[in-house]
Amino acid sequence: MVSVLGAAPTSAEILQASASDEWRSLSPENALYLELPHGRVIIELAPQFAPKHVENIKRLISLRFFDDLPILRVQENYVVQWGPSEEQKATKHDPTKLPAEFTRPWTKAGWTPLRDADAYAAEVGFFEGFPVARSPKEKQMWLTHCYGMVGAGRDNAPDSSNGTELYAVIGHAPRHLDRNITLVGRVVWGMELLSSQPRGHGAMGFYEKNETGQRFNTVRLASEVPEADRTPLQLLKTDSKSFQKYVESRRNRREPWFVRPMGGVDVCNVPLPARVQPTK
């Protein structure tokens, strides 16, 4: 067991040394604020991957569709899902029909490849702040089901989702869902409020009649919220130099605790750095 620790910087040191223009402010037009009794969950929407779903979700928000919706399902090591309760379905119903948005054409600009092996895709990496996989053969790319990714629940028909029921991944990345369901974004803040919800005891983690799922007070776009009430989040740009250094620091951990850097990293084991905008 030989330690190969060197003078390379740690993740913390890299983030500390990053330039302010390597961070982007979360766009208020693509930031969803889900207000739970104990705090705020923030989702960054991904219109570049699921334009029609995101458009419909924004329309539903403008109709206040998601207000008062309960968490319906918490399946251990899998997903938290929310949507209209049986009773709410009478008034909260959206007949909008959307196509499946499982993949999109790839582009070279903005792509930060990860050179490490992946069990599920020919290529993995990051694109505009999201973990992504690609197929050079099909020239397509798609969001990967990492921890915290948010998708649109569907029935057996691939085009049966429209964003009225959403889920967030709360366990080991269920990558077998990739290209099988439409991902619409990623939780960038407050993930612990979803992941610590009590598990449901019904099939697939759905709550039984005697179990009460926590409800969202309101769901708003950040742009609808007075500026003083917004969370000034910044995310490290995934095409920045500091992000590349950060990935390397995850591949080979340099903190004194580690005795053996691994020399590899999984696309879902790179927590994407977020911070509250520093005050000057």
Add this chain to the structure above:
Amino acid sequence: MVSVLGAAPTSAEILQASASDEWRSLSPENALYLELPHGRVIIELAPQFAPKHVENIKRLISLRFFDDLPILRVQENYVVQWGPSEEQKATKHDPTKLPAEFTRPWTKAGWTPLRDADAYAAEVGFFEGFPVARSPKEKQMWLTHCYGMVGAGRDNAPDSSNGTELYAVIGHAPRHLDRNITLVGRVVWGMELLSSQPRGHGAMGFYEKNETGQRFNTVRLASEVPEADRTPLQLLKTDSKSFQKYVESRRNRREPWFVRPMGGVDVCNVPLPARVQPTK
């Protein structure tokens, strides 16, 4: 998007059709019952990987060391950790010094390889019911930090753990910990009781002074518990034919919901089948 669904069986069908001698009963000598207020968590110890740590944990159980210990730390997307509180350390202290048990010599018998790519190790697979990685060059194998794996917390010195503080993985597999810390077993039952604990607000998810971690009423070996009070758990043998078929059914999902089988699977995305012994 072409569906290649065929007549291959689903995971559920494979488990249904498995032979009774493909399941093993969890050994009462290696099953830890952690009794939380809301239920029982069961850990299978792995003496074949960490003999000295497991021996010491069993000795500590016989001294009732773990009874009344609180959960000290719940770090989002990482670990739940328990051990003596600051107050308990006066009476609950174990000076036992153990070597690091990060790896062990490999053996060919009992090895079920996974052919899929892995970002962290040259080879991955399963050995006697555990997810494992191997190095053909070093002829060593080691447990992998998948969801639910249990390890012995340590300080910066590699040989500073003795099993008095244990942690369980509650997020995406932190495989960068592999070969950096001693794993001692795996949660095989009741994992949701750990993963849904409220997250701590201190550094690294430690509870702050004003936060109360849930306590274990008792921690016992199953062999110490009257037979009527035991959970008759069975685990699918990882060197059985049905397990191999099951892995294939995870690699290429056959349920009607799926439109695109992935053709690959991550060693940490194969939930190891457990069941309560069927009554005849």
